[in-house]
Amino acid sequence: MRAKKILLPFIAMAIIAGLVGCNNDGDSGGxxxxxxxxxxxxxxxxxxxxxxxxxxxxxxxxxxxxxxxxxxxxxxxxxxxxxxxxxxxxxxxxxxxxxxxxxxxxxxxxxxxxxxxxxxxxxxxxxxxxxxxxxxxxxxxxxxxxxxxxxxxxxxxxxxxxxxxxxxxxxxxxxxxxxxxxxVIKASNQSFAGRLVGAVTTEVEGETETEIIALGGATVSVYAADTLNTTAITAEDGTYTVLGLQAGLYNVTVELQGYAANTSEGVEIVAANATTQDFVLNPE
Incomplete structure (x- = not known):
């Protein structure tokens, strides 16, 4: 079931209640x-x-x-x-x-x-x-x-x-x-959230030049301090997307069997924006 618009539907989980707004704590009539x-x-x-x-x-x-x-x-x-x-x-x-x-x-x-x-x-x-x-x-x-x-x-x-x-x-x-x-469901107010995107690759030395190979199936783990916030799995072309991250600094670790793990610390997520963080893994 690909992303499609449904009036009043639900499921795997992303409720987006996009918010632009005012500071009402109750019902003002509108x-x-x-x-x-x-x-x-x-x-x-x-x-x-x-x-x-x-x-x-x-x-x-x-x-x-x-x-x-x-x-x-x-x-x-x-x-x-x-x-x-x-x-x-x-x-x-x-x-x-x-x-x-x-x-x-x-x-x-x-x-x-x-x-x-x-x-x-x-x-x-x-x-x-x-x-x-x-x-x-x-x-x-x-x-x-x-x-x-x-x-x-x-x-x-x-x-x-x-x-x-x-x-x-x-x-x-x-x-x-x-x-x-x-x-287990995490709710994210999109007015205060951003997203993390990127690609995971490895480099292979060829006879004349270095070849860049996309790595699908790698696990991308996003940590807030020492606490795991969420994870993503790279697609066949090596790309990944993590939605609903609150603005702030995160440590991101990428792992794939047969390769040494790679960690980027202090990755900044900005509300309503996309942060790009690519990774290159080396064979173990």
Missing amino acids: TGQLVVKMTDAPFPSDLVSEANVTVTKIEARQKGGDSESAFITIMEDEVSANLLDLTNGVTENLADVEIPEGTYDLIRVYVADATVVLKDGTSYDLKVPSGSSSGIKIFVKPGIEVAGGLTAELLLDFDVASSFVAKGDASSPSGITGFNFKP
């Missing part, structure tokens, strides 16, 4: 536009072909509200998607709706079911913990501000690798006995 998109933090897919989720509803809570009346439904359609299609910068629109002006600091996502399909065709239906009844709660920090006549974007990044945990021996399909589903 309405603003909220756009919801989804993307996915990369998942090691050497054994898995599908990581599917079905979402039936999405709600947003106005800041300061403690009761159910503070929640507004922004999507109420059953939408299914393979999260592995939403990687490396690909997003999916989930909702594009008008809602009351104000600041929204909590999103609730209702997941009806989840399945994993291995590349050998084996399928597992997973138990969804409270996702269909009370919703999966994702806090938005800083809150997303919706202002009259403007459009806000919020990105929900569904970390498949952390959310779908294999049981048994994950080194081969025959060793896997099932999966536990423990949804």
